[in-house]
Amino acid sequence: MNKKGILIIISGFSGAGKGSVVKELLSKGDYILSISSTTRAPREYEEHGREYFFDTRDDFESMIDNNELIEWASYCDNYYGTPRKFVENNLEQGKNVILEIEMQGALDVKAQYDDAVLIFITAPSVAELKARLEKRGTESSDIINKRLKRSYEEAEVINKYDYIVVNDDLQKCANDINTIINAEHKRANRSGELKDRLKDEFAELLKGEI
Numbered sequence: 001m002n003k004k005g006i007l008i009i010i011s012g013f014s015g016a017g018k019g020s021v022v023k024e025l026l027s028k029g030d031y032i033l034s035i036s037s038t039t040r041a042p043r044e045y046e047e048h049g050r051e052y053f054f055d056t057r058d059d060f061e062s063m064i065d066n067n068e069l070i071e072w073a074s075y076c077d078n079y080y081g082t083p084r085k086f087v088e089n090n091l092e093q094g095k096n097v098i099l100e101i102e103m104q105g106a107l108d109v110k111a112q113y114d115d116a117v118l119i120f121i122t123a124p125s126v127a128e129l130k131a132r133l134e135k136r137g138t139e140s141s142d143i144i145n146k147r148l149k150r151s152y153e154e155a156e157v158i159n160k161y162d163y164i165v166v167n168d169d170l171q172k173c174a175n176d177i178n179t180i181i182n183a184e185h186k187r188a189n190r191s192g193e194l195k196d197r198l199k200d201e202f203a204e205l206l207k208g209e210i
Contacts, residue, residue, distance in 0.1 A: 003094045003193065004091060004092065004094060004190075005030070005090060005091040005092075005093070005094050005095040005096045006091075006096045006097075006115070006116075006117055006181060006184055006185065006190075007087065007091060007096075007097050007099065007109070007113050007116040007117070008031075008096055008098045008099065008116070008117050008119065008177075008181060009099045009106045009109055009110065009116055009117065009118045009119065010022060010098060010099065010100050010101075010119050010120075010121060010177075011100075011101060011102060011103050011106045011121070011161070012120055012121030012167075013121075013122055013123065013129055013151040013154065013155075014129070014133060014148070014150070014151060015123060015128075015129040015130065015131075015132035015133040015147070015151075016121045016122050016123050016129065016132075016167055017121065017123065017132065017167045017170065017173075018121050019051075019100065020167075020170055021121055021167055021170065021173050021174055021177070022098055022100050024170055024171060024173075024174035025098065025174045025177055025178060026098075028174060029096070029178060029182075030094065030096055031095070031097075031098055032090050032095045032096070032097055032098070033097075033098045033100070034082055034083070034086055034087050034090075034097050034098060034099050034100075035049065035050070035051075035083075035086070036052055036053070036080055036081060036083075036099075036100070037052065037053040037054075037055050037060060037063065037069070037079075037080070037081045037082075038052045038053070038054060038055070038060075038078060038079060038080045038081075039054075039056065039057050039060050039078045039079040040054075040076075040078035040080075041054070042054050043138055044138075053083075055079075057079065060079045060081065061079075063081065063083075064081070067084075068083060068084055068085070069081040069082055069084060070082040070084045070087060070108075070112065071101065071104075071105035071106075071108040071109050071112075073101075073102050073104040073105045073108075075102050075104075075150075076143070076146060076147070080101065080102060082101060082105065082109070087099070096181060103154050103157065103158075106118055107160060115189070115190065117162055117163070117180070117181065117184055118160070118161040118162045118163070119161065119162065119163045119164075119165060119177060119180065120158050120161040120163070120164045120165070121164075121165055121166075121167050121173065122158075122164065122166055122167065123166070123167055124166055124167075124168045126148075126151075129148070129151065130144070130148060133147060163177075163180055165177055165180075
């Protein structure tokens, strides 16, 4: 219907499995993941330029000053941000660009790109969220509690998202999101290119009669 890609903003509670869902989604269609910049330290399995761009605070603040980020936020004492050029270039090339970002940044992006699709992922229960955080074994109990407290605050405003998807089964969750995006491509307000082409074809067919 429309060759331009859709900007997909995925957020969720800590422990909801956002990263796993995104990896599954990337195998299902014309999606590309926007790599965020962050000042937090990489985890053991993470590489610079793959999961994140790991930047110093000075470098990150320079990007803020130069308007090189669509959004940025401070979360658990670290900066996170989305590089602008990468996102806009890929949308114009027809890619569905996924931003896996926190709620504050997601709402900032929506304010700039009103046709972006906001999707919030949650586990089926708070107990399951906590269990997943503890199972990771990468953070202290203090950090886990800080994340749970932040999730409590986020629960107050998840109604600002377009869709809420429960990640109880990884593949089903990714399939549900893929279905949402396929439907979004068919929305009438995204079909400007098709509308113009059809009008031109009708005008040619009915030449002299209209």
